[in-house]
Amino acid sequence: MTGLRVDFYPEIVAADVAVIGAGPGGIAAAVSAAERGLRVVVMDRGLEPGGQIWRHKAGAAATPEAQPWITRLAASGARTINGTSVVDVRPDADGFEIIAESASRPLHIWAADIILATGARELFIPFDGWTLPGVMGIGGTQALIKSGASFAGKRVVIAGSGPLMLPVAASLADAGANLLLVAEQARRAAVAQFATGLWRTPSLLLQAAKYRVRFLTSSYTTGTWVTAAHGVDRLESITLTDGRRTWRHDVDVLCTGYGLIPNVEIARLIGCEIREGAIAVDNRQRTNVDHVLAVGEATGIGGAPLSLIEGAIAGSTVGSVEAPSGHLLRRRAALVGAAGRMLDVFAPREELRSLPHADTIVCRCEDVSFGAVQGAACARQAKLYTRVGMGPCQGRTCMPALDFLLAWQADSVRPPVEPALVSVLSSEVAGEATPSFPLTSSVGEAYQ
Amino acid sequence: MSQRPDAVVIGAGIVGASCAEALARAGRRVLILDSSFAGGGTTAAGMGHLVAMDDSPAQLALTAYSGKLWTELVPDLPGNIEYEPCGTLWVAEDEEQLVAVREKQRTYAEFGIEAETLSPTQLAEAEPHLRPGLSGALRVPGDGVIYPPNAALALVQRAIANGAQLREGTRVDAIGPREVLVGRERISCDCVINACGAEAAQLTTGLPIVPRKGHLVITDRYPGFCHHQLVELGYLTSAHTMNAESVAFNVQPRATGQLLIGSSRELVGWDGTVNRAIVRRMLDRALDFMPGLALTSAIRTWTGFRPATPDKLPLIGAWEDTPGLWIAAGHEGLGITTSLGTGQLIADLIVGATPAIDPAPFAPARVHATAGVS
Amino acid sequence: MPRGGQSRISIVINGDRVEVPAGITVAAALFNLGITALRMSVSGEPRGPVCAMGVCFECRVTIDSRPHQRACLTAAVDGMHIQTASTS
Ligand SMILES: Cc1cc2nc3c(=O)[nH]c(=O)nc-3n(C[C@H](O)[C@H](O)[C@H](O)COP(=O)(O)OP(=O)(O)OC[C@H]3O[C@@H](n4cnc5c(N)ncnc54)[C@H](O)[C@@H]3O)c2cc1C
Ligand code: FES
Numbered sequence: 001m002t003g004l005r006v007d008f009y010p011e012i013v014a015a016d017v018a019v020i021g022a023g024p025g026g027i028a029a030a031v032s033a034a035e036r037g038l039r040v041v042v043m044d045r046g047l048e049p050g051g052q053i054w055r056h057k058a059g060a061a062a063t064p065e066a067q068p069w070i071t072r073l074a075a076s077g078a079r080t081i082n083g084t085s086v087v088d089v090r091p092d093a094d095g096f097e098i099i100a101e102s103a104s105r106p107l108h109i110w111a112a113d114i115i116l117a118t119g120a121r122e123l124f125i126p127f128d129g130w131t132l133p134g135v136m137g138i139g140g141t142q143a144l145i146k147s148g149a150s151f152a153g154k155r156v157v158i159a160g161s162g163p164l165m166l167p168v169a170a171s172l173a174d175a176g177a178n179l180l181l182v183a184e185q186a187r188r189a190a191v192a193q194f195a196t197g198l199w200r201t202p203s204l205l206l207q208a209a210k211y212r213v214r215f216l217t218s219s220y221t222t223g224t225w226v227t228a229a230h231g232v233d234r235l236e237s238i239t240l241t242d243g244r245r246t247w248r249h250d251v252d253v254l255c256t257g258y259g260l261i262p263n264v265e266i267a268r269l270i271g272c273e274i275r276e277g278a279i280a281v282d283n284r285q286r287t288n289v290d291h292v293l294a295v296g297e298a299t300g301i302g303g304a305p306l307s308l309i310e311g312a313i314a315g316s317t318v319g320s321v322e323a324p325s326g327h328l329l330r331r332r333a334a335l336v337g338a339a340g341r342m343l344d345v346f347a348p349r350e351e352l353r354s355l356p357h358a359d360t361i362v363c364r365c366e367d368v369s370f371g372a373v374q375g376a377a378c379a380r381q382a383k384l385y386t387r388v389g390m391g392p393c394q395g396r397t398c399m400p401a402l403d404f405l406l407a408w409q410a411d412s413v414r415p416p417v418e419p420a421l422v423s424v425l426s427s428e429v430a431g432e433a434t435p436s437f438p439l440t441s442s443v444g445e446a447y448q
Numbered sequence: 449m450s451q452r453p454d455a456v457v458i459g460a461g462i463v464g465a466s467c468a469e470a471l472a473r474a475g476r477r478v479l480i481l482d483s484s485f486a487g488g489g490t491t492a493a494g495m496g497h498l499v500a501m502d503d504s505p506a507q508l509a510l511t512a513y514s515g516k517l518w519t520e521l522v523p524d525l526p527g528n529i530e531y532e533p534c535g536t537l538w539v540a541e542d543e544e545q546l547v548a549v550r551e552k553q554r555t556y557a558e559f560g561i562e563a564e565t566l567s568p569t570q571l572a573e574a575e576p577h578l579r580p581g582l583s584g585a586l587r588v589p590g591d592g593v594i595y596p597p598n599a600a601l602a603l604v605q606r607a608i609a610n611g612a613q614l615r616e617g618t619r620v621d622a623i624g625p626r627e628v629l630v631g632r633e634r635i636s637c638d639c640v641i642n643a644c645g646a647e648a649a650q651l652t653t654g655l656p657i658v659p660r661k662g663h664l665v666i667t668d669r670y671p672g673f674c675h676h677q678l679v680e681l682g683y684l685t686s687a688h689t690m691n692a693e694s695v696a697f698n699v700q701p702r703a704t705g706q707l708l709i710g711s712s713r714e715l716v717g718w719d720g721t722v723n724r725a726i727v728r729r730m731l732d733r734a735l736d737f738m739p740g741l742a743l744t745s746a747i748r749t750w751t752g753f754r755p756a757t758p759d760k761l762p763l764i765g766a767w768e769d770t771p772g773l774w775i776a777a778g779h780e781g782l783g784i785t786t787s788l789g790t791g792q793l794i795a796d797l798i799v800g801a802t803p804a805i806d807p808a809p810f811a812p813a814r815v816h817a818t819a820g821v822s
Numbered sequence: 823m824p825r826g827g828q829s830r831i832s833i834v835i836n837g838d839r840v841e842v843p844a845g846i847t848v849a850a851a852l853f854n855l856g857i858t859a860l861r862m863s864v865s866g867e868p869r870g871p872v873c874a875m876g877v878c879f880e881c882r883v884t885i886d887s888r889p890h891q892r893a894c895l896t897a898a899v900d901g902m903h904i905q906t907a908s909t910s
Contacts (some may be wrong), residue, residue: 045876045893045896047847052875060845083895085876090724095898104743127652133858135871143874148846148895149853233868234858309889321520364872364880377617384597385528392668392747392879397872414722416751419668419879419890422709423742425749428730668866668890704864745890 004048010106010424013079015041018098018111020086020266023051025296025307026117027069032315033115034076039402041109042073042098042333043081045418047147049073051119052139053304065304074374087416089114089270089422095291096270099415099424106424113291113318116267116279117311120297122150122257125348125360126370127355130256133237135330138257142168145175152176154252158236159183162259162346163208163303170214172229172255179215180249182328183224183240186346191222192346197338203305204338227355229254231247243351258348262298267414276300284324285314293318300341306332336398353405363398365391379408392419453479453613455798456628456653457641458620460486461806462494462596463783464643465603466791471641472610474799475805479635479662480612481628481815484678490645493726493752494596494784495664497677499536500588501782502552502562502770503688504762505609506809507582508763511782512559515590522594525602530595530703537566537575537751538586538683539697539737545681546583552681553586557764558559563588569661575674593677596784603787623651626772631675639798641774644645646755648777652767656815657778659753661714668745671705680737686713688779690761697737698722707744709734711781713754754780762786762795764810774798775812842898849874849881849893852906860893862907866869869907879902 005052019030030042042049050056054066058398062070073080084102095112120136126232129135129213138145138160145151156177158165184191195208212220227246228239237250262278272287272294273280277300279294281287287294293314296307309332313324356362356420358371368388379389379399388402395411402408416425457468460482468731472478482488502508503627508608522531540546549565556563556783565819566574566585574587602636609750622629627636642655649655686696691720710727727749734741757763767773779786793810796803829851830845840846842851852860859868861882873882874894881893884905893904 007609045895047895049900088724121873121875131863131867131869133860136871137873137878140872140874140878143894144850144871147874148843211900220561234870333850360859364863364869364878367863377485381488384487385601389574390748391876392745392882394747396879415724416746416749419747421742422665422667422731422735422744422746425665425727426735426742427728438835670889743888 010108012110013041013106015039015079015109015111017115018043018096018109019078019115019117020098021051021117021119021296021298022046022049022067022080022082023053023117023296023307024304025119026115026292027073027317028308028311029075029117029293029295030074030078030080030311031069033318034078038319040076040078041081041111042078043084043086043109045083045085045233047083049080049082052143055143055357062429063411066237084320085418086266087418087420088197089266091270101414101420101424104421106207113293114270115285115314115318116287116292116294116298117296117307118263118266118298120260120262120301120395123259123261123404124256124397125258125352125355125404126360126398127226127399128360129230129235129355131361131364132229132231132232132235132291134231134252135229135254135256138164138168138255138258139260141253141255143169145171150175150199151253153178155180155250156253156255157181157183157240157249157251158255159185159224159238159240160255160257161185161348162257164257164260166208166211168228168255169218170211179218180251181240182218182220183226184220184222185225185349185352186222187349188222190345225349225352226254226256256351259346260297261299264298265394265413265417266300267292267395269392269415269417280422283329284312284317285308300336300339302335306335306339348404356405360405362401363388363391365393368398373402374406379411383411394418438446451477453637454637455479455639455641456509456635456637457642457643458623458628459645460604460616461489461491461602461643461645461766461783462487462497462603462787463605463645463776463779463790464641465785466506467641467794468607468612468791469603469610469645470791470795471798472607472612474795475481476799478607478612479606479637480614481630482614482616485616486604486614487597489647490752490754490783491600492597493662493750495666496594496596496599497536497700498592498594498785499782500556500559500591500679501684501685502555502783504809506761506784508555508559509805510737510786510789510810512561514786517792518594518785519590525592525599528595529599529602530593532593532701532703534591534593534701534712534779535587535676536591537571537678538588539571539578539678539680540583540585541680541682542583547803548681549584549586549784551575555769556588557719561588561623562590575676577738578678579675579737579739579782582769587676591677595703596782599784600803611678620651623703623770623773625770626775637772639772639774641776641794643776645779646753648755648775652770652773652775654769654815655763655775655777655812657755658715659718660756660780661712661716661753662710663712663722663730663749663751664783665707665709665727665731665749666702667745669705669709670744673707673740673744674699674738675703677701678737683711686711690715690756690758693726695726695733697702697733699721699734699738699741706800707741709741709746715816718753720753722751731789755783756780759814761810762790763812763815764790765797765807765812767812826867831898833898833900833904835904836906846898847894848885848896848898848902848904849884852883852893852904857906860906863874
């Protein structure tokens with residue numbers, strides 16, 4: 001294809017409140033703010049509002065929990081812009097300028113206040129063979145199912161950690177997958193303790209039981225983890241261990257992941273304080289930066305119900321001096337407590353630190369092995385000498401793993417916080433250009 | 449180091465690394481000290497263009513000499529320095545610049561540097577993604593590209609192989625006569641080399657070196673997008689004139705297939721944050737020359753501080769105020785290129801060998817000479 | 823809207839024209855066709871989707887001649903040309 005015509009006039013949108021992220025937290029925030037009459041823009045990288053948990057196929061109906069919110073969002077007057085990646089946020093005299101890439105075009109949003117609802121991603125711990133096609137995230141598998149992938153008849157093992165495994169196991173079973181095993185790395189005693197704790201939040205216990213019923217024919221085990229994946233050009237089998245013995249399973253898909261980590265890159269770019277890996281907020285969801293609020297998983301892993309309440313708190317107070325309702329604050333307090341207990345139970349066990357060997361790839365973008373980075377004094381030195389974390393994912397996959405394995409602190413965050421077209425980062429008055437499309441068919445294929 | 453070092457090199461940037469390498473090769477016991485790690489300063493931010501540059505005869509002499517040393521050394525260096533003999537295209541936008549291109553070609557010829565003038569058609573063939581309507585270019589095939597932090601590391605490792613010692617995470621607090629102070633530790637030696645780049649004046653007062661900030665943008669991998677380091681002829685003016693800020697078109701094909709887009713110059717002290725306005729101007733300039741860059745994906749930006757001097761030449765030689773002190777700093781935007789020539793000059797001057805090029809234009813004493821004038 | 827109320831679109835994957843349900847992402851469409859390797863890593867290993875939410879960049883394919891497009895963030899559109907790393 002040559003002569004592709006692209007016009008680079010940025011679309012410019014002005015708003016009172018810009019919500020970054022359209023998961024439950026972002027939607028609740030956008031709805032509450034828009035229903036107060038504020039001009040709200042909510043943007044998300046995904047193709048439809050809903051974020052990870054409420055993801056649904058374009059044009060298809062959302063889940064029963066999600067649908068009322070998505071309907072309410074549509075009616076609220078908030079403007080939803082999907083398929084949009086925020087690449088830079090800069091403070092301005094009257095607020096913020098948010099620069100995003102939307103359908104290959106620059107989008108500039110001017111907003112007085114920002115609500116960060118950037119959610120979380122999975123923590124992966126590298127092991128031999130984890131780069132084989134067929135090894136996927138637990139949440140990634142869920143997302144793939146929801147975007148139309150068929151797992152019918154596929155032999156699947158879920159091995160990782162955390163409560164996310166249950167709904168994904170249920171979805172896989174519903175989708176007709178041959179779910180061989182669900183293996184939780186946490187110890188049985190710890191998981192049992194967590195389950196007991198659920199009595200304090202009956203709705204969560206009921207939810208867990210409902211999920212389990214959906215994959216009753218598959219076995220669920222604790223204290224078990226994957227040590228290697230095998231295959232030539234794709235996953236063929238995996239090795240599991242319970243610390244005493246090891247065994248293999250032939251599989252088509254391995255779903256793995258060790259819980260969620262908050263997405264704090266945009267917050268760090270803006271200068272928000274990060275505490276224990278999450279955006280630090282006060283009881284009105286305010287960060288330490290004026291006019292920047294944060295809600296949901298980005299402020300600490302707590303699940304959709306908590307995100308909804310935090311979103312409502314932020315949306316009902318943003319841009320005003322009003323205090324949030326006591327009712328919301330009480331509900332939040334209860335849910336925050338439950339989330340804290342959960343994190344302790346599912347913390348990755350010590351043995352997982354010895355999963356990667358010297359030749360195990362840790363950086364998937366640049367194919368850098370664990371051995372190549374082990375001797376470095378800090379992340380920055382390793383990055384410069386080996387290119388670890390220097391690829392297009394900007395270290396989002398390997399750096400949290402290296403934080404777990406080597407206790408490395410994240411390096412600085414600079415714009416763009418996500419890869420962006422050069423035209424998006426160039427001048428706002430660049431106007432129209434008609435580049436003859438640069439890439440002949442052979443170019444770029446070698447290194448996709 | 450159990451034994452007293454002959455020479456202490458402060459700074460393991462590419463310049464200090466080269467000084468250490470040359471001194472160790474000449475049989476000197478060398479101790480290298482760096483407050484962070486080898487290649488972690490300005491060297492980490494450099495573009496790594498090995499380029500013959502003719503802002504002044506002295507600059508051309510040093511860059512040409514260094515270029516020759518790189519060509520000789522590269523085969524002995526590890527592959528991770530990512531050397532690419534891509535050559536440079538100095539791009540002319542109009543007839544006036546084309547005249548300058550021809551002059552440049554003559555100047556280079558006098559120094560024995562191969563260069564050829566490309567017609568607009570030849571230029572379009574050589575680099576199809578440049579915009580049409582350019583007037584031509586000067587191709588300098590001997591220029592190349594390296595990955596600077598690993599080049600600095602490789603030089604340090606060669607020095608170590610010749611007996612040098614490296615202490616990283618070690619900040620020097622002061623330089624005295626034939627000694628350096630690290631906290632309460634006093635290290636005495638025959639000579640001290642201040643190779644602290646843009647920070648050199650913090651240890652040696654009176655050095656006229658200021659940080660000159662630069663931005664770079666790197667893209668994802670597009671192998672074959674361009675083949676030479678592409679620089680607009682106006683780059684020299686941007687580098688030469690000490691304006692508060694300037695940008696110039698400068699695009700480099702990395703060995704990885706990535707494109708490195710520069711360049712900018714600003715005098716803003718030590719503020720290392722990304723200046724979005726400058727990035728925009730820089731990318732606008734790049735798009736003006738290469739419209740197709742618009743649809744390439746930029747994955748990262750960064751900044752660095754060039755160690756700039758008033759006369760655009762580095763300070764290489766003895767510092768007469770302090771016995772035993774030598775300066776190897778102030779290489780502005782050419783330190784990756786000129787590091788090897790600098791190291792060899794310093795070593796030759798210290799051991800009393802005859803340097804291959806005239807060291808006089810680089811003598812730090814010129815700073816004292818001009819101090820009264822300005 | 824033909825067949826069971828689900829409309830279908832036609833896209834070209836590695837030169838072959840295929841029909842897929844409307845609204846599907848490119849990553850899901852490739853998964854359903856059994857194409858597991860979407861890109862070649864810098865050292866020549868096959869890679870496929872991991873996060874399916876735009877974070878890991880392992881699902882990059884060439885879409886309508888543009889390399890490095892995330893298959894998981896791209897909705898399949900009628901007439902779209904998709905090139906993966908392994909065409910064999
Ligand atoms: C954006 C940009 C692009 C460039 N592109 C090119 C190019 O294409 N080609 C080219 O030839 N040049 C280029 N340059 C210039 C080149 O990068 C520099 O000239 C060169 O890196 C300077 O090297 P240095 O060793 O003098 O300084 P540095 O690399 O900064 O090394 C100085 C070292 O001293 C250490 N140090 C400082 N103070 C102390 C102390 N008190 N005690 C102990 N250690 C100390 C620091 O930690 C540092 O490691 C570019 C520069 C920039 C910013
Ligand atoms: S699968 Fe991770 S970015 Fe698409």
